Amino acid sequence: METKVIYFTVNGTPEQAEFPVDCPDQDVKDLFRSAAEAGPHDILKLYSPKGSIINISTRLEPNSPSSCYRLEVVATDCSHQPPGAELAGGLDLSSIEKRLQCLERNILIYDDKTPSVVFEMKKQVDSFREKLENVEHLSWLGLFKDLSEGTHKPSPFYHKRTLQKTREECERVREKFLQMSSLEVSEEVRNYLKTPTFDNWQWEDAEIMVLLQVMYTDLDFVASFNIEPETLQQFLFEVYRRYNNIPFHNFKHCFCVTQMMYGLIWLTDLRSKMDSINLLIMLTSAVCHDLDHTGYNNAYQINARTDLALRYNDISPLENHHCAVAFEILERRESNIFRNLSPDQYKRIREGMIKCILATDMTRHNEILNKFKSTLPSFDFTNKEHKDLLMMILIKVSDISNEARPMEVAEPWLDCLLQEFFNQSDVEKLEGLPVTPFMDRDKVTKPSSQIGFISITSLSQCGRPLTTTLRWRRLWRRNNRPGLKVRM
Template sequence: MGNASSIEPTKTVFLDIDGKKEKIMFSRHCGSRDIHDLIAHAAGVSRYAEISLRDSTGAFVSLNPTMPINTQSSPYKVTSKEPSPTTGDGEVFTQVLSQVASQFNKVFKVEEMKTDIATRLSALERKMELEGLKAVEIEKCKRDISDIKDQIWNAQKKFVDFNRLSRDTHIMNRKQTLSTYRKYTLSQETIEYLKQPTFDIWHWEPNEMLSLLEHMFHELGLVAEFNINPITLKRFFLCVQENYRNNPFHNFRHCFCVTQMMYGMIHLCHLWEVMTREDLGILMTACVCHDLDHPGYNNTYQINARTELAIRYNDISPLENHHCAVAFKILSNPECNIFANVDKDTFKRIRAGITMLILATDMARHGEIMDNFKMKLEPEFDYKNKDSLDTLKMVLIKCCDISNEVRPMEVSEPWVDCLLEEYFNQSDREKMEGLPVAPFMDRDKVTKPTAQIGFIKFVLIPMFETVAKLFPVIDSTMVEPLRIARDRYEDMKEKNSMPPPPSQNNKKKTVTEK
């Protein structure tokens, strides 16, 4: 397939649920969670149940809109398992936490409840005595209410330990996750779609993104190149995922998004013809690790607020240096070290290459890197020159890092909302702390079109046009979508700036005044 438009508008999938034949229909606009809930309903289990599908060969099938189509004679076998307190996966655990959290208000009022019960007990005792009830009945009531007090106290004690218990359970779940992190069966449609810049990254659940990353490393020959133990690769991706924070923008989905775009550019530009497999491995691994443990506040904030990161790295690319440090901390763990089987000299090159690329994602260095790249293009780019090749790799990771507007509007626009949310969080904090606020982050000054127009016109289009001089295919597949995005936002800005039409009341008032 060439692009997303080849995905069928509606799919029918046949299921075998405990010997009963069922079928479900869904559109390509459904998310994985929608399909999960649809199957859960068909199976008569709760939406929190763990659902898995196997094909006729026993292989797991991914629950997503691009799952392979089957037939009525070869239905997918459905297995469901309701969550338990100790074996639920991360999503179920999150659901349980949300339910427990809803009880916090009650917990925080325990003392108030105790006082209220004591008051009611005294009133009840007086009432009983006035009504001449037997002492034994009064004592029974006292014991009943005392039991209630004990239950409340025990609940309070449990909630005091809530953070510790939840953390321990979280760690336990992560250990268990490896056994449930499956190698999904990907349809040929998904395999080809994954190579496209139009790939819709919003359809995929975290475990599915892990499997897609795993597929990329296998398909590019990186597992063979570096002699990576497949289980170590799984552990590496799990640990990376665990070390991305739940920020509106700089999160694990962004990491996947950047890595998928690099994978797409490798195939689009046939980079294996001008680079070694080692180079491709460095590019892909740098993308995976490029924003590890991002705190959601940019370098400007780190420096102005004099944070620990800014002090540690002397105000020089504090976040990017931190991302590198976290990446190699993960790789220092033998269970996660995907480069454990390469020799020392190779690892030294890999470490230097990944560090160089992650540091290149600091936008403060954008002008310097692009000027250097333009010089390398004249009169002719020399792929055999290490400095030239390094500069090309830096430009490629920069392209992928800020490539959202290359994607179709329905994929790119939600990212703008995520980015603005993160910007507004930072500017609100800067205002509270008395720090300088960038106008493009101020919720009182910026709009979606004003945030994007300048960035697309003066950063994205010039950068991708420059890369297109080396790889002409980039112009139609990436530069043209950027021009369309620019025009769309300019139209949006123009519409937003137009004064509203006068209301009928205003018209009547004008006539009367005349």
């Protein structure tokens, strides 16, 4: 297939786009829109090296890196109105929000922070929208969001306004868990629990704790490490209690990561290759890996100068916190599942858990993956460094495994993740902080978020440039267009 390569700059950064000469003009425009991280209603302008405006289409003349075109996002169309945005009396809430965004963007060009008056206006608009979206008798306006129906409802925590679980909520789940903990789990469920197709959405929190208990029993940890059933139950309850009511990084996510780790241990026959302590480290690290996550990532923690960022000197503040909370739980005798181990065994487990949980910081992704790749030609299960790297890779794989699950399991998780991302970018805008591009609700779509994430975590490791990511976006669009198929 004959292709065309176009070189251009965005905000002074050199980029390149590659596309077939016979592809639709819209696909080419989408490539440039992706490169500029522009929203669906932003206006793009492409300038020739001489400064003339040129049309973005398949008819663009091929050029070289020394004669780059210049791409700019020059305006936002505030006239676009999504369905249901127009209110009684001619008030258009969506238009007001977009005008505020334009105003804030223009102010930030000349000043480093958002003025308090703009901040207050945005708070009032957000408060008004929240009232409309949560009052059922205003549904005729088209803004009320009924999330109780549909197979792909985002998260049971969507409407909750408090981060931490209430005492009543915890006690209710704890009582149910203890009542169920002595029940026999069928062989069918035990086998299903080992598969990557397991559907977490069928299970309540109390049932999830029972399934986690099954994992510790079936891997023979309870017998091998003399873990009392009551101590394991208290540990699992404390873990449940310390996962917050947020859309994505919640107790169900903890379970999904642990379930995938559990499945990998069985499906790859790791029991015959690694000792029980390493397997215990891997499973318990998965259980604890996001404890007390607040729904805001490390970039936010650092930019907002939160207590966590200050405490850990901007070095993996969240992951360090997850570790600290895990060992706070394990310091209590009643929830210390390692209390019958020797000091040397405990020291080894603590060291291993810290390594595994800190490995889930995505800023270390390339570092860990490249180290692991370098061991593959001569990987040796008797080499501690090789085993440590494998354990870190397995928890990373488990942490981002939703992309490998069946669509009916994976898609609701994507809705949850985007809700958490959008919450963060909204706060970043309100507080005048740098907005994380892949979290901006004005620029991100479900397919683009997944293509971008998968390309960062896999394709980029093969040395592919931006053009690869853009090409995958084009292929995705074609494959999802009725009647069209593309060979990968």
